[in-house]
Amino acid sequence: MxxxxxxxxxxxxxxxxxxxxxxxxxxxxxxxxxxxxxxxxxxxxxxxxxxxxxxxxxxxxxxxxxxxxxxxxxxxLDQSEASKILAELGEDELHRRVSDLLTVVYQMTGRDTAALASMVESGVLHGENSELGGDAPSPSDVFGYDGGASNVDVSIQIDRKPDVEQIYERYKTDGERLTPKEIGVLVVEGMVGPEDLEDLRSSQ
Incomplete structure (x- = not known):
């Protein structure tokens, strides 16, 4: 080879x-x-x-x-070992590396936010109802009997930046169908002026 x-x-x-x-x-x-x-x-x-x-x-x-x-x-791992690992990594590095892991997992799932949220919920629920170095949590621990956590809710919302060029192309071909928010984007970007806005108002 x-x-x-x-x-x-x-x-x-x-x-x-x-x-x-x-x-x-x-x-x-x-x-x-x-x-x-x-x-x-x-x-x-x-x-x-x-x-x-x-x-x-x-x-x-x-x-x-x-x-x-x-x-x-x-x-x-027992808690003392985990604490030493965190001290050596530092919180910023831990954040970066876990963020890298979540990035890969999110992309593996085809950017499925519901799947990622479910994984985080399950991990936090198990972490809340068990201790490092201890036995695996029993079903009663996991499902929240005897005072344990019973539910974890994680919601992921993604706000996307507007595609300015696409909005502008739609404005040139069919400006009447633009939403007020989309028109506002074009105004902020300096792609339409007062006269253009007046034309839009008169056509609606």
């Missing part, structure tokens, strides 16, 4: 990964992914043979799946 690997270049790697990687991403010890896995997944490692590339993809997938499976084992 012959492999072609470019010389490591941190800047190139960051660009290949859309600028979201920490600067020492490929200098860290192995975690879920090996050194070669990281190079491959960001497009910096090529294989001469198609079968070798297919094997690499399968290997990375298996390691990611097994990595997800390991999360359930982390609940066996």
């Amino acid at each position: 012959t492999e072609n690997e470019d010389d490591f270049d941190a800047e190139k790697a960051a660009q290949a990964a859309v600028g979201v990687l920490d600067k020492d991403w490929n200098e860290r010890p192995r975690g879920m992914l090996s050194h070669d896995d990281r190079l491959f997944i960001v497009g910096m490692k090529d294989y001469e043979w198609q079968q070798s590339e297919s094997n690499a993809r399968r290997r990375v997938m298996d390691r990611i799946i097994n990595g997800f499976d390991d999360f359930s084992l982390l609940r066996s």
Whole structure:
């Protein structure tokens, strides 16, 4: 099996990964992914043979799946160990890494907000009714008997920025169908003026 690997270049790697990687991403010890896995997944490692590339993809997938499976084992950490991990990471880094995880999970589900909300609800409910390092919660704990939490509600609402160019194209072809909010967007962007607004009013 012959492999072609470019010389490591941190800047190139960051660009290949859309600028979201920490600067020492490929200098860290192995975690879920090996050194070669990281190079491959960001497009910096090529294989001469198609079968070798297919094997690499399968290997990375298996390691990611097994990595997800390991999360359930982390609940066996006792609180003192968890506190040390948090202290070493820092709250900002923990926030960033959990945010990265949620980003990937959200995209895996096809941007299904209901599915993501359900996962967060389940995780918080189990976390509220159990302790790190303890036994897994019993059904009575999970469902809130004996004073435990019985429900967690997570709502995800996404506000999207308006597509100004699309609104302007609709304005040019059929301005009468624009909503007041869409007209306001064009005004703020300086794409329509007082005379244009007067024309819209007279046509409605």
